[in-house]
Amino acid sequence: MEYEAKAIGEEDRPALTGPEAPARRRRKWIVAAGLLLLVAIVVGFLMSRGGGEAPAAPEGGAAGNSQVPRVTVMVPGRESVQSVVTGTGSLAARREMPIGVAGEGGEVTRVLVEPGSWVREGQVLASVDRSVQAQTAESLEAQVRVAQADARIAQTELDRSQQLVGRGFVSKADLDRKTATRDSARAGVRVAEAQLAEARARNRRLDIRAPAAGLVLTRSVEPGQIVSSGSGTLFRMAMGGQMEMRVQLSESDMARMTVGVPAEVTPVGSTQTFRGEVWQVSPVIDPDTRQGIVRVALSYDSALRPGGFATARILSGARAAPLLPESAVLSDAEGNYVYVLDAKNQAQRRSVTVGEVSDAGVAIADGLAGTERVVVSAGAFLNPGQKVDPTLRKTGG
Structure with a gap:
């Protein structure tokens, strides 16, 4: 009975060789593969964490040096x-000479110069009509000749009287009168000559002349124009052609300026630099702008045009x-x-x-x-x- 029961129990257990056997084996392989994959993931994670941490470099090592800039x-x-002071200002004639009518004036007959002309001292710039004044001068010349003739007659009569006074034909009183007449005639000659000289001087003033050698800057008169002493400036000249720049500087920069220091001037719109030197430092400061004027002397150059704007670099000294x-x-x-x-x-x-x-x-x-x-x-x-x-x-x- 026991043998039968055992046999019957073994028959009741599922057989491994039946149709369900392959399915069971597949499940076992799948479970095993899943376990192996899980183990591999865990190991890889642990290894990645351990390898990502770089070992600390010793202090003062190569890594530390690479971080020092x-x-x-x-x-x-x-x-x-060199202490350089920079300023701006305008160009001008160093000695500008305004020229007008010094005499009575009249109609301008000739204008002999143009702006930019070089003239010598006393050269005629323009002439004023002198037809009336010329006639007056001729009349005075005639008066001089008349006075001279009267003086000669008076001198002759005096000489004769002096010869006769010793013989008793002429009294001492007559001799004195003739001497006085002779002296009066001579005085009349001097008066007539002085009047003629005055007329000639007035006529010469009808010629508008250059007071000194230099460069003509402007001309404000044309032939046919009526001019007089109230006509204002007819010509402007730069004495000797000398130019300058009038540099405007602040009060602090003015304190560093001295006469004779070199300067470089560059006109606006030009790359050319002109060398000069400070020849005058203004003794006053403008109370409104708190600026002063430093005047830089420059030699003549056609690029230096009075009235133009320029910049200046003034060397005010040196320091270590x-x-x-x-x-x-x-x-x-x-x-x-x-x-x-x-x-x-x-x-x-x-x-x-x-x-x-x-x-x-x-x-x-x-x-x-x-x-x-x-x-x-x-x-x-x-x-x-x-x-x-x-x-x-x-x-x-």
Whole structure:
């Protein structure tokens, strides 16, 4: 019975070789593959976390050095820097001569010069009609001849009386009267000659003449024009052709000006520069504009036209100061500054006062002694106290 029951129990268990066997094997493989995939994912995750962390570099190692910025520095020293004052102003004749009618005037008959003409002293610029004045002069010349004839007659009569007075034919009183007549006749000659000279002088003043040698700048008269002493200026001249620039400068710049310092003048619209020197510094300051006038003497040149506008660079002196390239000088709301390096190669901000700015660089008027190591490049990317790797540049580089 037991054998039968056991046999019957074994028959009741599903057989592995039946139609369900392949399905069971597939399920086992799928479960095993899922477990293997899960294990692989876990292992890969753990490995990726462990490999992503770079080992810490030792302090002062190569990694630390790569983070220190490299900058260029220089020791500027002190150089002689020209102090240059720049200003604007107008060109003018250094000694301008307005010329008008000095005599009675009349109708202009000839104008002999044009603007731009060079004339000598006393040269006739224009002539005024003198037909009436010429007749007057001729009449006075005749009066002079009459007076001279009267004087000769008076002198002859006096000579005869002097010869007869010793014989008793002429009294002493008659001799005195003839002497007085002779003296009166001579005086009449002098009066007539003086009147003639006056007329001739008046006639000469009808010629409008150059008071000195120079350059004619303007002409305001034409033939046929009626002129008189009230006609105003007919010609304007520059004495000797000398020019000047009248530079307007601030009160502070005026204090640095002295007579004789060189200057360079460039007219507007021109690239040509003219050299001159300061010949006069105004003793007064305009109370409204707080500016003064510095007059720069210039030699004649056709490009220098009175009334034109120009700029001037006046060299007011020289001083010793550190000279830096423009890239070294930075600026912010607090003012101008540079970065200097301390003994530990750490950047330190230093406030400076900028002086002259030229093609050679920026002169530092205050804030640097010239012995510091000044950052000349990459300073805009630094912060105070930041350590840097400096590269020294020569001052002339």
